[in-house]
Amino acid sequence: MSRLQALSTFLYRRPRLALALLLGPPLLWLGVVYLGSLGALLLQSFFQLDHYTGQVVREPTLATWRALASRANLDIVLRTAGMATAVTLAAAVLAFPLAFYMAFRASRRVKALLYLAVMLPLWSSYLVRVYAWKLILAKEGILTWFLARLHLSGAVDGVLALPWIGGPSLSLSPVGMFLAFLYVWLPYMVLPVEAALERVPRSLLEASEDLGAQAGTTFRRVILPLAVPGVVAGSLFTFSLTLGDFIVPSVLGNSSYFIGQAVLAHQGTSGNLPLAAAFTMVPMAVMAVYLLLARRAGALDAL
Amino acid sequence: MRSEPRSGLGLSLATLGVLLFLHLPLAVIALYAFTTEESSFTFPPPGLTLRWFGAAWQRDDLWRALILSLEVAAAATGAALVLGTLAAAAVWRSRFFGREAVSFLLLLPIALPGIVTGIALRSALGLGEIPFSFWTIVVGHATFCVVVVYNNVLARFRRTGTSLLEASMDLGADSFQTFRWVVLPNVATALLAGGMLAFALSFDEIIVTTFTAGQQETLPIWIFSQLARPRARPVTNVAALLVVVVTAVPILLAHRWTRED
Numbered sequence: 001m002s003r004l005q006a007l008s009t010f011l012y013r014r015p016r017l018a019l020a021l022l023l024g025p026p027l028l029w030l031g032v033v034y035l036g037s038l039g040a041l042l043l044q045s046f047f048q049l050d051h052y053t054g055q056v057v058r059e060p061t062l063a064t065w066r067a068l069a070s071r072a073n074l075d076i077v078l079r080t081a082g083m084a085t086a087v088t089l090a091a092a093v094l095a096f097p098l099a100f101y102m103a104f105r106a107s108r109r110v111k112a113l114l115y116l117a118v119m120l121p122l123w124s125s126y127l128v129r130v131y132a133w134k135l136i137l138a139k140e141g142i143l144t145w146f147l148a149r150l151h152l153s154g155a156v157d158g159v160l161a162l163p164w165i166g167g168p169s170l171s172l173s174p175v176g177m178f179l180a181f182l183y184v185w186l187p188y189m190v191l192p193v194e195a196a197l198e199r200v201p202r203s204l205l206e207a208s209e210d211l212g213a214q215a216g217t218t219f220r221r222v223i224l225p226l227a228v229p230g231v232v233a234g235s236l237f238t239f240s241l242t243l244g245d246f247i248v249p250s251v252l253g254n255s256s257y258f259i260g261q262a263v264l265a266h267q268g269t270s271g272n273l274p275l276a277a278a279f280t281m282v283p284m285a286v287m288a289v290y291l292l293l294a295r296r297a298g299a300l301d302a303l
Numbered sequence: 304m305r306s307e308p309r310s311g312l313g314l315s316l317a318t319l320g321v322l323l324f325l326h327l328p329l330a331v332i333a334l335y336a337f338t339t340e341e342s343s344f345t346f347p348p349p350g351l352t353l354r355w356f357g358a359a360w361q362r363d364d365l366w367r368a369l370i371l372s373l374e375v376a377a378a379a380t381g382a383a384l385v386l387g388t389l390a391a392a393a394v395w396r397s398r399f400f401g402r403e404a405v406s407f408l409l410l411l412p413i414a415l416p417g418i419v420t421g422i423a424l425r426s427a428l429g430l431g432e433i434p435f436s437f438w439t440i441v442v443g444h445a446t447f448c449v450v451v452v453y454n455n456v457l458a459r460f461r462r463t464g465t466s467l468l469e470a471s472m473d474l475g476a477d478s479f480q481t482f483r484w485v486v487l488p489n490v491a492t493a494l495l496a497g498g499m500l501a502f503a504l505s506f507d508e509i510i511v512t513t514f515t516a517g518q519q520e521t522l523p524i525w526i527f528s529q530l531a532r533p534r535a536r537p538v539t540n541v542a543a544l545l546v547v548v549v550t551a552v553p554i555l556l557a558h559r560w561t562r563e564d
Contacts, residue, residue, distance in 0.1 A: 004479050008478040019399060022396075023389070023393040023399075025386055026393075026453075029445070030409060030446065031408075033424075033446055037426060040431075041419075041422060044426040094324070097320075097321060098317075101315070117326070120554060120555075121326070123504070123554045124503075124550050124554065126509075128526070128546050128547055131530065135331050136328060140343050140344055141346050142346040145346045244416020246418065251530060260510075264513065284419055
C-alpha cells in the first residue's frame with residue numbers, strides 16, 4: 001500500500017505527468033490508428049494501379065485523380081448526391097411533426113417514451129432494418145398486398161415506369177432505396193430538430209400571440225426560423241450517411257453504382273486501392289464544405 | 304402554446320404515422336422469422352412455424368459468425384471502456400490546450416461516414432502490409448466505440464462534481480483509494496451503460512468491418528452475404544431477428560441506467 005501511496009503523491013505533485021498518463025493512451029490510439037489511417041488514405045489516392053501487373057505503384061502521381069474525373073465516375077457521384085439531397089429533404093419534412101409534438105405537446109412521461117422510440121431504431125441493427133425493406137417492398141410482399149387492397153397497384157406500376165426513379169420492382173428501384181434510406185436515417189433528423197425546438201423560448205410564442213399573430217403565423221415566422229439550425233444539424237447526418245452508404249444500394253438497388261459501392265468494388269476484387277481512396281475523398285470534401293457552411297449558420301450548437 | 308383543436312388532431316396523426324414508419328419494419332422482421340414460405344417473401348405468410356429456429360441452430364457457419372461477433376464486440380468494448388474513461392477523466396480534471404480538440408477527435412470516427420473509417424483503415428493495412436486478423440476488426444470497432452463510453456462517463460463526472468473527491472482526499476485517501484471507493488462507484492452505471500452501447504454498436508456494425516475483416520465473417524457480414532442466396536432466406540430471417548434482440552437488450556438496459564430521475 002505504501003508504495004501505491006508514494007506513487008499517488010508523486011503524481012499528485014506532477015499534474016502534467018498525471019494528465020499525460022490519462023490522455024496518452026486514448027490520444028495515441030486515435031492519433032496513430034485513426035488519423036494515421038486517414039493520412040494513409042490520402043497518400044493512397046496519389047498512388048496508382050498498374051493495370052498490367054495489378055500492383056499498386058507507390059510513386060506520387062495525379063493519374064488516379066484524373067481517373068476519378070471520368071464521365072462514369074462523375075455520374076456515380078451525382079447519382080449519390082442526388083439521392084442524399086432527396087433523402088435529406090424528405091427526412092426534414094417527416095421529422096418535423098414528430099419533433100414538434102415532442103417539444104411542444106407531449107407531457108414529460110410521453111416525451112421520455114417518444115425519445116426512447118426514436119433512439120431505439122437509431123441504435124439497433126441498421127443492416128437488419130434495411131433488410132426489413134427488402135421484405136416489405138418485395139413483389140409478393142406486404143406493400144404490394146396492401147396497395148392491392150386499396151386498388152392502387154396501378155399507381156405503383158406508374159411510378160416504376162418512370163425514368164430515373166423507376167425499376168423492375170419496388171425492391172430493385174431508386175424509389176425503394178429512397179424509402180429505406182429515409183427510414184434508417186430519420187432518427188438522426190428528429191433528434192436535432194427536437195433539440196432546436198426545445199430551445200425556442202416560450203416567451204417568444206406568447207409575445208407573438210399577444211401581438212395578434214395566428215397560430216399559423218407564429219409557426220411560420222417564429223418557430224420555423226428558430227428550427228433551421230436543428231434541420232441543418234440533422235441534414236449533416238442524413239446527407240453524410242447517405243453519401244457513404246453501400247448497404248442500401250447493394251440490397252435494394254439496381255446495377256447503377258453509388259459512391260460506397262464503387263469504393264467497395266475498387267478496393268476489393270479489382271485491388272485498385274488508390275481509386276477507392278480517391279473516391280472516398282468526395283464525401284469527405286463535400287462534408288467538409290457542408291460543415292463549414294453549417295458552422296457559419298450556427299447549426300453545430302444544436303448538436 | 305394554444306392552437307386550433309383540428310390542427311392538434313392533424314399533428315397527432317402525423318406523429319403517429321412517423322412513429323409507425325419507424326417501428327413497423329422491425330415487426331416485419333419478427334413475423335418473417337416464423338413464416339412457412341421458404342423461397343419468397345409472400346405476404347400474408349401461408350403459415351407459421353418454429354422450424355427455422357431449429358434449422359438455424361444446426362448451422363455451424365451461423366454459430367461461427369455469431370461467436371466471432373460476440374468476441375469482437377467484447378474485445379472492442381473492453382478497449383473502448385479503458386480509453387474512453389481515461390479520456391473522460393483527463394478532460395474533466397484538467398484544463399489544457401486543445402481540450403476541445405480531444406472531444407472532436409474522439410467524435411470524428413462516428414461523425415464521418417463509416418466508409419471513410421473503413422477505407423482509411425484498409426489503406427493503412429495495405430501500406431503497412433498488415434494481414435487481416437481478429438485484431439484488425441477489433442481495432443476498427445474500438446476506434447468508433449470510444450466516444451460512446453467517453454460521452455457517458457464524462458456526463459456522469461460533470462454531474463457528480465468534485466466535492467466528493469476533495470472530501471475523500473481531505474480525509475486522507477490517496478488517489479487510488481479515491482478512485483476505488485469514490486469515483487468508481489459513482490461512474491459504475493455510466494460505465495455499464497457506455498459499455499452496453501459500445502457492445503451494441505460493435506455487434507451489428509458492418510461498414511467498417513467489411514474493410515477490416517478480410518475473409519472472416521461476423522454475424523452482420525454473414526447476413527449480408529446470405530441476402531444474395533434465396534434458398535437461405537428462412538435462416539437469414541432468424542439471424543436477423545437474433546441481431547435485433549441481441550442489440551435491443553443492451554440498449555434498453557443502457558437507457559435505464561442513465562435515465563436522469
